Amino acid sequence: MSGEKGAEGKRAVLVLGCPQVPIQTSIALYLAAHLRKKGVEPVIAGNRAARLNAEVSDPDRHYTGSVMDIDRFIEDLADAKIRFDYYFIFIHNDAGISYAATVQSITGATVVALIYGEHFQDMADAIEFPCEKIAAKAVHNPMPLKKKIDEVLPWVVSNL
Amino acid sequence: MGCIESLKYEIILRGASFKECRDYVRTHCSEYYDVKPGFRIFEKAVIGVPPISVGLDGDTVTFPYTKPCYGTFLMRIDDHEEAERIRRIAPGKKK
Numbered sequence: 001m002s003g004e005k006g007a008e009g010k011r012a013v014l015v016l017g018c019p020q021v022p023i024q025t026s027i028a029l030y031l032a033a034h035l036r037k038k039g040v041e042p043v044i045a046g047n048r049a050a051r052l053n054a055e056v057s058d059p060d061r062h063y064t065g066s067v068m069d070i071d072r073f074i075e076d077l078a079d080a081k082i083r084f085d086y087y088f089i090f091i092h093n094d095a096g097i098s099y100a101a102t103v104q105s106i107t108g109a110t111v112v113a114l115i116y117g118e119h120f121q122d123m124a125d126a127i128e129f130p131c132e133k134i135a136a137k138a139v140h141n142p143m144p145l146k147k148k149i150d151e152v153l154p155w156v157v158s159n160l
Numbered sequence: 161m162g163c164i165e166s167l168k169y170e171i172i173l174r175g176a177s178f179k180e181c182r183d184y185v186r187t188h189c190s191e192y193y194d195v196k197p198g199f200r201i202f203e204k205a206v207i208g209v210p211p212i213s214v215g216l217d218g219d220t221v222t223f224p225y226t227k228p229c230y231g232t233f234l235m236r237i238d239d240h241e242e243a244e245r246i247r248r249i250a251p252g253k254k255k
Binding site for chain 1: 177178196197198200204205207208209210226227228229230231232
């Protein structure tokens with residue numbers, strides 16, 4: 001595994017939303033795989049259903065690595081018990097924006113907002129706090145968001 | 161919901177946006193405080209887009225509670241100790 005310069009040994013958290021939008025799990029595994037290739041360890045945080053979707057899709061844990069409950073993630077973040085080098089927040093509804101704003105406010109880090117779903121533009125427009133937005137109308141077909149990730153991820157890993 | 165689930169709560173708004181919750185608190189509660197995400201209410205770190213408005217009416221605490229699949233609930237719980245704790249430590253009283 002060849003890591004991106006400066007990224008080796010770093011950790012990223014992928015904060016999943018409700019798994020009701022089909023592409024969430026495939027994009028999460030795709031992103032986790034690409035982070036690994038760049039030497040970044042991915043950790044998935046989500047509710048039980050979101051975590052199980054990822055774990056069942058990747059039974060041998062080639063991509064997912066560690067997983068944690070999203071409530072525990074927020075509590076540990078608020079208590080400053082955990083910090084990551086990169087924060088990827090999956091957003092397809094208002095709750096996703098709230099989680100992204102919370103992570104940004106607590107850590108002061110520039111979070112990466114992965115915005116998708118039927119109302120992706122409304123969600124993107126509603127975000128007024130500083131963050132990097134990767135947005136595409138992707139509901140059943142992950143390719144529009146995958147293409148955006150391919151374009152932006154090298155910059156994200158090198159610059160955040 | 162942790163300890164909040166074990167308390168006697170009333171849901172005022174269900175599946176609301178963070179902005180709807182903020183507007184409701186500011187309009188309907190006799191006092192409110194703006195807090196940052198991570199501020200603890202009933203021992204849980206509050207989630208939301210800052211500023212998060214927390215309302216007080218006597219001993220009644222009105223606050224948003226967010227879950228990934230259900231959006232944000234605006235909840236109301238009667239608790240003298242928690243209301244006084246918020247009055248004592250919340251950073252900015254707005255009304």
